[in-house]
Amino acid sequence: MSEMVHPEDNKRFSRFNIVAGAIVVMGLILTVLRFTKGLGPVSNLSDYNPWGIWIGFDLLVGVALAAGGYVTSAAVYLFGMKRYHAAVRPAILTGFLGYALVVLALHYDVGRPWRLPYPFIVQPGTTSLLFEVGACVALYLTVLFIEFSPAPMEWLGLKKARAIVVKLTILLTIFGVVLSTLHQSSLGALFLIAPSKLHPLWYSSYLPVYFFITSVIAGLSMVIFESTLSHQYFAHKMDAEHLAEKDTLPLGFGKAAAFVLAGYFMIKVVGIAADNNWHYLATGYGAWFLVELLGFVALPAFLYAVGVREKNVRLIRWTAGLTVLGVVVNRFNVSMVAFNYHLPAADRYFPSWMEIGISVFIVTIGIIAYRFIVTRMPILYAHPDYDAH
Amino acid sequence: MESIYSLQQFMAFTKSVIYGLVVLTLIAMPAFWYFLTERDDD
Amino acid sequence: MSISRRKFLGWMSAAGTGALLPKHLGAATTVDFSGYPDSMGVLHDIVRCIGCRRCEAACNAVNELPAPAEPFDDLKVLERKRRSSAGVYTVVNRYGAPPTADSAPLSGASPAYVKKQCNHCLEPACASACFVKAFTKTPEGAVIYDAKVCVGCRYCMIACPFEIPAYEYDNPLTPEVTKCTMCHPRIVEGLLPGCVEACPTEALIYGKREDLLAMARRRIGKHPDQYVEHIYGEREMGGTNWLYLAGEPFENLGLRTDLGTTSAPKLTSGALGAVPIVVGLWPVLLTGVYAMNKRKEKLAAEAQAAAVAAAESAAAQTLTEAKEKAAADQKAALEKLKGEHEKAVAEAVEKAVSDALAEAAAKADSPADAADGDGDATPDGETGAAPDVKPTSDEEDA
Numbered sequence: 001m002s003e004m005v006h007p008e009d010n011k012r013f014s015r016f017n018i019v020a021g022a023i024v025v026m027g028l029i030l031t032v033l034r035f036t037k038g039l040g041p042v043s044n045l046s047d048y049n050p051w052g053i054w055i056g057f058d059l060l061v062g063v064a065l066a067a068g069g070y071v072t073s074a075a076v077y078l079f080g081m082k083r084y085h086a087a088v089r090p091a092i093l094t095g096f097l098g099y100a101l102v103v104l105a106l107h108y109d110v111g112r113p114w115r116l117p118y119p120f121i122v123q124p125g126t127t128s129l130l131f132e133v134g135a136c137v138a139l140y141l142t143v144l145f146i147e148f149s150p151a152p153m154e155w156l157g158l159k160k161a162r163a164i165v166v167k168l169t170i171l172l173t174i175f176g177v178v179l180s181t182l183h184q185s186s187l188g189a190l191f192l193i194a195p196s197k198l199h200p201l202w203y204s205s206y207l208p209v210y211f212f213i214t215s216v217i218a219g220l221s222m223v224i225f226e227s228t229l230s231h232q233y234f235a236h237k238m239d240a241e242h243l244a245e246k247d248t249l250p251l252g253f254g255k256a257a258a259f260v261l262a263g264y265f266m267i268k269v270v271g272i273a274a275d276n277n278w279h280y281l282a283t284g285y286g287a288w289f290l291v292e293l294l295g296f297v298a299l300p301a302f303l304y305a306v307g308v309r310e311k312n313v314r315l316i317r318w319t320a321g322l323t324v325l326g327v328v329v330n331r332f333n334v335s336m337v338a339f340n341y342h343l344p345a346a347d348r349y350f351p352s353w354m355e356i357g358i359s360v361f362i363v364t365i366g367i368i369a370y371r372f373i374v375t376r377m378p379i380l381y382a383h384p385d386y387d388a389h
Numbered sequence: 390m391e392s393i394y395s396l397q398q399f400m401a402f403t404k405s406v407i408y409g410l411v412v413l414t415l416i417a418m419p420a421f422w423y424f425l426t427e428r429d430d431d
Numbered sequence: 432m433s434i435s436r437r438k439f440l441g442w443m444s445a446a447g448t449g450a451l452l453p454k455h456l457g458a459a460t461t462v463d464f465s466g467y468p469d470s471m472g473v474l475h476d477i478v479r480c481i482g483c484r485r486c487e488a489a490c491n492a493v494n495e496l497p498a499p500a501e502p503f504d505d506l507k508v509l510e511r512k513r514r515s516s517a518g519v520y521t522v523v524n525r526y527g528a529p530p531t532a533d534s535a536p537l538s539g540a541s542p543a544y545v546k547k548q549c550n551h552c553l554e555p556a557c558a559s560a561c562f563v564k565a566f567t568k569t570p571e572g573a574v575i576y577d578a579k580v581c582v583g584c585r586y587c588m589i590a591c592p593f594e595i596p597a598y599e600y601d602n603p604l605t606p607e608v609t610k611c612t613m614c615h616p617r618i619v620e621g622l623l624p625g626c627v628e629a630c631p632t633e634a635l636i637y638g639k640r641e642d643l644l645a646m647a648r649r650r651i652g653k654h655p656d657q658y659v660e661h662i663y664g665e666r667e668m669g670g671t672n673w674l675y676l677a678g679e680p681f682e683n684l685g686l687r688t689d690l691g692t693t694s695a696p697k698l699t700s701g702a703l704g705a706v707p708i709v710v711g712l713w714p715v716l717l718t719g720v721y722a723m724n725k726r727k728e729k730l731a732a733e734a735q736a737a738a739v740a741a742a743e744s745a746a747a748q749t750l751t752e753a754k755e756k757a758a759a760d761q762k763a764a765l766e767k768l769k770g771e772h773e774k775a776v777a778e779a780v781e782k783a784v785s786d787a788l789a790e791a792a793a794k795a796d797s798p799a800d801a802a803d804g805d806g807d808a809t810p811d812g813e814t815g816a817a818p819d820v821k822p823t824s825d826e827e828d829a
Contacts, residue, residue: 127696
């Protein structure tokens with residue numbers, strides 16, 4: 001609650017500052033390169049592989065991992081799980097930062113970023129799922145900004161504005177869930193148009209459903225994952241309600257994640273059966289598919305369940321990490337590993353170090369922004385002047 | 390409206406109308422909910 | 432810790448609705464479209480192609496594209512498989528061993544040359560995928576691109592099943608997608624596409640798509656030994672305006688036969704159809720779940736308030752009774768004490784009076800004893816005064 005920085009944090013954060021500073025300098029240099037030389041010199045993108053990690057990681061993974069905002073606010077405000085109330089603000093903050101960074105990353109990826117509003121102001125291509133994604137991401141970013149705004153308003157003492165926003169909580173939460181359902185699923189639906197390019201084990205008419213359900217899984221797991229990190233690095237910023245959640249939140253969210261994972265496992269198997277793709281399981285891609293399905297879906301479902309049954313919070317925290325990694329693996333598989341599976345190895349994509357550098361740069365900006373905000377605004381504690389709504 | 394020869398044209402037209410309806414829905418639903426519950430005594 | 436049954440059902444039905452919607456809507460489109468009537472196309476008869484690359488040169492010239500690294504008369508480029516790229520709208524690839532002086536006539540394994548360019552789909556995937564409508568299917572048959580609105584998201588390149596659109600990756604500020612236009616500007620002027628005009632062997636024939644299909648069928652019918660019975664592009668991905676005839680299966684010639692016949696807009700119509708349904712029904716479901724929980728909370732709060740009130744009133748009643756009883760007890764005690772006190776006082780007074788009377792009687796008997804009687808009165812007074820003091824202090828304590 002105090003603005004005092006703990007002495008031990010000082011040491012840790014100065015190390016953090018050096019690393020983050022170096023990454024930011026590298027990112028700025030790469031940014032200059034990207035916008036003066038073009039996409040070609042900094043990336044391994046090609047005519048066969050127009051989408052690389054800036055779409056596969058920054059967009060697909062970024063949006064999925066930012067799902068904690070709508071999942072948590074829906075659980076607390078709509079589904080009545082009031083006891084996780086303290087988790088809403090950090091989740092909304094990471095969601096807002098996540099989406100803001102997704103939009104930032106798109107500025108690197110598209111050829112003429114200053115035209116990004118064109119679909120909405122010049123000529124809407126309504127038959128495109130990308131139009132749907134763009135519209136929802138833009139709207140949802142706005143919703144997240146408004147949902148997040150009470151924190152800076154409390155920080156700045158804007159009581160009247162805050163009161164108005166707080167009144168809109170339920171409306172904004174429902175908007176958030178609707179928009180998230182739409183664009184999370186539409187990110188999967190983007191690939192429906194290319195059945196000949198995505199390996200049959202990953203291509204399915206259920207792709208939008210898979211993407212939506214995995215976003216719920218990612219959201220639940222990210223909230224556990226983030227709370228783990230927050231309790232480690234920002235515990236001195238937390239009030240009693242947050243500190244009390246340290247163990248109850250992983251148990252509750254872990255239980256939900258376990259059951260959603262179980263349902264997701266079932267519909268993934270149904271997807272193979274629906275297209276009669278069993279025989280592909282015996283191939284190399286099949287082995288990799290099984291690694292994803294068993295190692296990153298079935299295993300975390302089981303580990304979460306064991307953790308919940310035995311009240312083993314440590315196990316749940318590790319499982320959250322595994323699950324988040326599984327969502328990353330899934331998005332990479334759909335957008336890169338299993339995409340263009342028919343092409344010879346020479347025409348396949350692997351990111352250049354500069355593409356990875358930009359992605360690391362963007363993630364670093366997110367961490368810096370998160371740290372800036374939680375050390376100043378009432379995120380991990382309730383502001384003393386306002387009662388929890 | 391010029392005549393339509395392809396599914397692409399058909400969808401471009403119908404989806405434009407539908408997106409308009411979607412925006413309308415997003416505005417109308419909260420308004421109707423407010424109308425519905427305005428006189429509730431809680 | 433446990434999730435209540437209602438919450439659980441809420442979650443499950445929520446997930447279920449989302450999962451079922453796209454499937455229901457997939458079959459929603461009942462209207463059929465056959466494309467622009469009399470649209471034009473090109474028939475590429477692979478059997479007649481000699482791989483001279485003059486079509487490539489003509490394409491480069493009429494579209495004013497940048498000069499290639501290797502000149503168009505250099506046939507060595509046929510050694511590797513090429514594809515369309517930035518500023519290269521069309522390429523010719525060779526399939527099979529190159530013809531050599533001693534093998535050519537009798538081997539029967541003469542190579543096939545396949546010209547690759549935009550196939551100008553009847554239902555173009557690029558147009559379906561573009562979120563700024565930069566691609567247009569013209570009534571003449573060409574699919575053309577408008578760079579003035581292009582954002583450069585490259586989703587068209589993801590969507591194209593024939594891997595045709597290319598991107599100017601090295602252009603930092605004004606990169607464009609480049610692809611064959613079927614020489615649309617020339618067509619509207621009444622000219623032939625550049626490649627067709629340049630072809631020396633009539634391996635490329637320009638005409639109405641319907642006529643070209645009929646011609647292709649005639650050729651297959653006439654020379655079943657020379658052609659496989661498949662007009663590539665008649666049905667692939669919903670059909671294309673560029674059609675192919677070949678002497679061997681198309682999958683051997685770099686033309687994929689596993690694309691299916693479903694057009695691109697149909698592939699996405701289910702997912703797009705779910706959008707307004709989610710917008711219409713999610714708020715209904717979510718508001719319902721919210722209202723249910725709110726009501727449950729309200730009832731719980733009321734029940735809690737009632738329970739608290741009941742407990743409080745019960746406690747208050749007990750307290751009042753206790754107080755009353757205490758007061759009554761106290762009163763009784765006081766009265767009892769008061770009675771005792773009065774009795775004691777009366778007794779003391781009585782005793783004192785009788786003593787005084789006795790003394791007076793004794794004094795009357797002997798006046799000298801009267802002075803001693805004062806001194807003796809003290810021990811008497813102690814016993815007489817004792818009951819007098821005690822009740823007083825008791826009264827003060829109470």
